[in-house]
Amino acid sequence: MLLSTYLNWASVLLTIAGAESDIDPWDEVSSFLQGKLRKLDVTNPNAYDMNDNEQDATFYVSMDYHEEEERSEYESVWQYYNENSDQDWHKSVYDKLLVSADQFNNTEAMYKLSQINLWGQYGYPHNKSVAFQYLQKFNDMTSYENSSALFDLAVAYSTGLFGTLPVDVARGLLYFQRSARLGDLKAKQVLAYRYFSGYSVARDVDKALLLYKEIAEEIKKKYSEEQWNMVFPYIESYIVRIPDFDEGLLGKGLSTVPQSVRRKKTTRPPFAGSSNLKPIGDVGYGEVVMQFKFNAGNGNPGSFVISDSEHEDRLVELFYTAWDLYKGTYTRGRDCDKAKRLLLQVYKTYDAEVKYMDNLQKFFYVKSLDLLAHMYFTGEGFERPNVQAALDLFDRSEKILEGAEISRTASEVDKGLISQYYFNNTLGALKHYKKAKESGNAHGILFYQLGKLSEKNPELKIGDPYLYMQEASSQQYLPAQYEFAKMVESNELRKYSVEDITRLYKAFVEENENIMAPHLRLGFSELLGGSSEVSLYAYAQAAEQGYEAAQISAAYLLYQLPYKFDDPPETTIERKTMAISYYTRAFKQGNTDAAVVAGDIYFQMKNYTKALSLYQSAALKFSAQALWNIGYMYEHGLGVEKDFHLAKRFYDQILEHNQKLYFAVKASVMKLQLKSWFMWLNGKELDNISIDQEQESTVVRPFFDRLVQLLKNLSRETRGDNKKKNQHRILKEKKTPSQGIMERFGLQTEDLLTMVCVLIIFAISMFFRTVAPRGQWNVRINGVNIAGGNALGEEGNPENENEEDDENDDEGRARARNNFGFGNNFDVQVFAI
Known part of the structure; x- marks a missing residue:
């Protein structure tokens, strides 16, 4: 790689330059960097003056990824530092770090170089390949005894740093295990998640329970007794899915997963x-x-x-x-x-x-x-x-x-805590807790305190401590989550499985993100600051730890589905594959929308078998979008035999889960019915028609997609666009001699028939509405009178209608029959398909 060659060349020059000195510059560099800001947290209120009117996060995420652009951006930053005298310290410090690491084999300098390039610290540009180089070297020199560096190395092998090196899940697992044995809580969490989900290891819920419980006990030790029992610290949560800031993965009205933005x-x-x-x-x-x-x-x-x-x-x-x-x-x-x-x-x-x-x-x-x-x-x-x-x-x-x-629930709880812990007045505390409970807006801490009091003072008959703690846990009050998990685990009379207990400990561990995943905040901050690659690495770490929201965020940063009529994002196959992996893992943790998106990526890759499998899994979770996708695949024979009956069945099932999609479903079924009639009239077999996965077919892309693509190509021809990719596309279409006008526009015969039928219905409707009043016809559509007067006569009286019929002379009726060949009473029935 050009960038690696450049750095190696620079390292050689620095080694030669530093050969004249026998002094390791690490101490000088370390002292200098202590006075510099390691990383700007844009969420910090003191970072800079922010606009108070900004209510939601605003950030830009590029859909395309090109290694050449990453390399160019990296070199441009260094060029800026070289050309600006006030930034000379960046180059000087980095040169000394290279000398310390490469010439003196200083492990601290190696680790600092790996973190600088991995996280973009001190304003240095992000570079995954250089970071991995020094991270590997550091672990080799320290005999793999540093738990934090081992964790970073494990993440690197597990993700391949998104195309920087080959993915090696087994090697990553080995380093996670070694880091966990050295006491790294994040590595233990990774192992617990993998044993619980069965990802890359045989599923073992018992091992997962032991690991999550061990982590939970370590977390509890980090809080004081006062914090745990009385006032638990407020945690600024960044467990949020990035696409939820834009109405979720599937968009408004289609997502089945609750929003994570809080x-x-x-x-x-x-x-x-x-x-x-x-x-x-x-x-x-x-x-x-x-x-x-x-x-x-x-x-x-x-x-x-x-x-x-x-x-x-x-x-x-x-x-x-x-x-x-x-x-x-x-x-x-x-x-x-x-x-x-x-x-x-x-x-x-x-x-x-x-x-x-x-x-x-x-x-x-x-x-x-x-x-x-x-x-x-x-x-x-x-x-x-x-x-x-x-x-x-x-x-x-x-x-x-x-x-x-x-109602003043919060103040009553505070007064109850003061009575209970400062004045040891249990009855006074219960009085305040009762007022708070009666407000109907009780907090988790209230039930937590009632549970502790009822367990400590059974003679007061406050209530069942188990039920109080269960309610507090369900409201996600963290000490209650831990205490309830302990109660469930020790009480054999309660019918809770090992898997249920594991979930309780898992929730407690993940909610303590300030201890277990502080990089979630860093990742969000980097995204706000425009460093999407650094943000991706932060979310990838949390994703490996089992955070479902981080798995969605990492997958979203790796690959985003294009908008309608837009070209697919340009990216590498490694990033696309990793995005599918994270979406699939998130689906196994209950995110149904993730399965639909993963299936869409497979669909774009024309791997219809895997796409169908994911759609079917999501459909079992009542995803309307997944049901529609399956119906579409059966309608067009994508990866399955074409079957209009099954397609209609899946379209109809959508309304069982989402009545808001009524018109969209009916339109799809109407088109399906018209196509069925046309194929029957032409004597074509409806079933046993399938499209091979490798076959390029006009059925795969709807008419409007092809129309937009045609317009794009025509505009490129007009502009004289010389991009190789565009030229290749144009040439590819010109090489097809059998393409007529219909094929060029992506039209099928049944599409034309559908449009003709719609136009005929529209024309008939307009005919009746225009001509009927002139001919004094009585026209009813589905029993509703639209012309010729009130269907029930004037004032809604049926007798008036009869009187009006009697007043019509025979001459007028004969004239109507002679002019049009039929009478003047029409009852039109329009059926919804």
Whole structure:
């Protein structure tokens, strides 16, 4: 490879240059890099000023992949560093790392070079081949005793780094096992997932359970007793499928998998003011203080106005802004400090104006106080928790809402926790928990605490601790997931299988992504920053660990299905194969849409047998799109014998699962029926007709696809496009002497018949609607009168109709018969097929 040759040549020059010195430059380089930013996290709120109005993630993912473009981009970055004096340190540091690694065999320099090229650290360009070179060298020099480097090497062999080297799943598994023996939790998770799913190993649920349980116990040790029992840390989740930001894999209305996007910017109620808040003072991001003033018009101290008339509900917006800062979104991480400062300023500014507020403003002011009290209680945004300040704010909120029946579940839970853990008042805590439970919007932590209390105090008869813990676990409260798994495992009376218990531990392990998969956040950040290849590697790591969302994201970055009438993406067969692998693994974890997409990729590759197999598997999971695809394959004989009866059966089954597709299904069935009639009229056999997988057939591509492709080719001929690929396509079509006009447009005889029938029906309809009023005909379609007056006569009376018939003279009727040859009463029946 040209790039590898260039680097080897550069390494030789650096070795010669460094031969004059006997000092390893590693210490100098290491000290210098400590002062540099390793990686810019664009989701970090302090990274740079972001637009508050941006609600969703916005990123660009190229559908095509060319190694030449990757090489050109890599060289352009280095050229930029060489031509700009302020970037001289990049080349100097990299040269010294090469000298340290190649001349002095410094393993730390080797590992640093592998990470720099693998993750694009310190602004260096990403290069998978160079990263693998130094990663392999590092492991050789360290006798394969570094668990982290072994994990990276295992991922490299398992994925082939997407075409950089041959995929060797067995070798990757060997390195995963060695890394796991050295204590790497991520490697253990990979093995647990593979034993549980049976991927590349014999399925062994017992081994999977042991591994997941071992990992879960290690995770639990990383939390303090206070965190585990009272206030579990908030985790900013990045377990999200990338295509879900664009309505899922199959699009709106067709996906059968729930959306994974959760942490969007909070949707404001319709009465809320604008979110374009301008900074005031030192508060910063989107924080505005609205000023209440007495209405000078009537002098009534009980009424007030807001200084900015355009934002009458600014207090509502202030709360939601603070809430977004507190919880964070995908594009902007948590910023508890700014949330705290905003809430404190709201409290100081408006507390004296409560008596002038209306009910809506009081409600959101109290929500702001409750959030601030919660932050005092947990210590988020403060140096340490302040329980007394939290209680004071809770009391203030209750006083403001005195007499109002408003649910405050979160505040009641917080007060219950304070009573239980700070004052050891179990009865007081139960009182608050009961109020929270009665609100109907109880949180997982509430049931978790009730479960612990009922187990510790059976004499209070609080309830079944097992059921409480089960409910808390179902709400994905992490400590409850672990505790419930332990309870199920130790209770032989409960009918839970080993596989069910394994799933509970697996869910707990995966939800602790801050420990097990911090690279999910890094991958998303890199995608936002435009480094899709670095993002792909991050998602591939998580995909190997068994994260279904990461498997979808990695597959999506590797290969995206083209839009209608677009050409298929240009990429390598290795990336396409890896995408199919990840989609298939995601399907085995319950993502039905993934099987449909994997089948579509096989379909594009004209491997109809495998495509049909995946469609059938997805159809068993009630996928409407899969059922339609199977019907289409039977209709056209793709990989199966052509069978219109089976095709209609699959089309009809779609309506059993998705009634919204009624018209699309009926249109498909109508076309199928017309084709069946035509083939019957021509004496053709309907069944036992199949198309070979290698055969290029016009049936494979619908008429509109071929029409668009024809227009593209004509435009290329007009422009004089000299691209070899386009010329090859044009020449290939010109070499076919038997192509007539119909073949050139991709038309079949039955397609023409279908269009003719539709036109005839349309013409008949227009004829009746135009001519019937002139001839005073009574025309009914499916019993509904469309011409000649009311079907029931005037005023809906049947007798009026008879009277009108009697008034028609014989001369008019004879004239109608003489002119048209039939009477003037028509009852047309149109049947839906």
